[in-house]
Amino acid sequence: MSKSKFKNPVVKWIDHRLPVFSFMDHELNHYPTPKNLNYFWNFGSLAGFALVTMIITGIVLSMNYTAHVDYAFDSVERIMRDVNHGWLIRYIHMNGASFFFIVVYIHIFRGLYYGSYKAPRELLWILGVLILLLMMATAFMGYVLPWGQMSFWGATVITNLFSAIPLVGENIVTWLWGGFSVDNSTLNRFFSLHFVLPFVIVGVVILHLVALHRFGSNNPIGIDVKGTQDTIPFSPYYTIKDLFGLSVFLSFFAAAVFFFPNFMGHPDNYIEANPMVTPAHIVPEWYFLPFYAILRAIPDKLGGVLFMFSAIAVLFILPWLDRSSVRSSQFRPIYKIFFWILLVDCILLGYLGAMPAEGIYVVLSRIATAYYFFHFLVLFPLLPYIEKTKPLPLSISEPILGGAATASAFATREKK
């Protein structure tokens, strides 16, 4: 360690004792990244940006918020009207939640399309699903804090899901509430958990990144990096690409914050919580709607709850459900079609979750729910047995740099 790569003597002195600069140089600067990543690979860093934005605005909001049933609603209104820039900070936090979910859902579907969950990235994927679950819990509890009608009744309906558990269900609900209904104890503990869970998410995100950097990013053709000729250093190539993606993301985000801040919210949440009156139409936040549709599609209370949780549970075991060794959909002609059907199915479930649970909507919810589970439990394990995949390129460089002769020579060598 006689020759340091750092010129600055202070950096050199610190790095010799605490090699944080070497670490950052290695993981963020030289970090070899496949050279063929497309714009769908921007959404990981965008999710990280959204998480940091939520934590910073959240800490600032908590300085002005009062977690008490008599003051919570008024303290949020005070943030909106009296606190300096309070409206801006709250609208960023409120819409930030929606944009965080948009980014993460695109990130997940990117993983599904390019097979990013397959060996050796199974734990990377599982940590990601864990982050999604933590995000859902955090977002749900955050939505309760303004103590509007939707906050209160959303909290009531969601916590009541646990009453479906046989024998101990009622006790669990009472324990969650700290009383006999959603009340001050519930609000206090939700505030406490809403504050701490984002830092748990940061912890899991760090594990997610450690697992990512073990084998590096997957890429659009889904084959392994063969050597340095297939990679480029993360900086400046992907730092600049991520920054460009971030500026596009921020354009949409700013448009929502400044021009449509309540588009993804619900007007009933500007009415203070009233435990005696239920709003006529209770709807969760949009990012929960597909799961809510699954809940309502099952005509049995416990069954509905089980199916809803199973919809996420299947994601945990996806790396083993999918029997195909070919990662990218580019080389899986049949799976590629079903991928788009799944995407449409999830959007349809989201739409149905927002509609009243009656008539044709119930029938469609059941068909869409059935397809969702069919896709994961039947299609993923069985499709590889009937699907004839296209020949994989020899390397990441080959499709870009030509080498048509070699490609045709190996075209017969199909990967099974």
Next chain:
Amino acid sequence: MSNNSKSKKNKEGKRDFLIISTYAMAGIGAASVAWPLIDQMNPAADTLALASTEVDLSSLEEGQAITVTWRGKPVFVRHRTPEEIKLAKEVSLDEMRHPETDEERVPNEKFIVLVGVCTHLGCVPLGQKSGDIKGQYGGWFCPCHGSHYDHSGRIRKGPAPTNLEVPSYKFLSDNIIKIG
């Protein structure tokens, strides 16, 4: 040779015992420390102390209903008309999801007392105010997911699994009830 292996075995047995008992003690210790941290989330003493409510029914006319608060939840009290009582008593139990006779649910047939929380997912059913939708069976109707309750608060149609809960209550005098 055999002696040697026996003593080795004994040593391993002793070591296993020590390891298992150490883990067991640590486990019991961790569980007993965890319990207060978990149980603090259950209802506190002051929450439990507010667990009863008295209601005066003398001003409640026939056909009228009032909603009172008990344990932070709405409790429905309805003064039923003779026709409603007749309907509630005469209906066949065969067609019910959660069969209970009206007598089992209503000690004093004039006044029905129910926890006003839908047994599906906890919304407050409509039917207490004069303009409310009362559902197909004339009792209560939950707007969230469409459960219909009859004049005895029994589930007749929709996703709710059980009848509206009857709280424990008693008549302190002819017109005063104590809930809880």
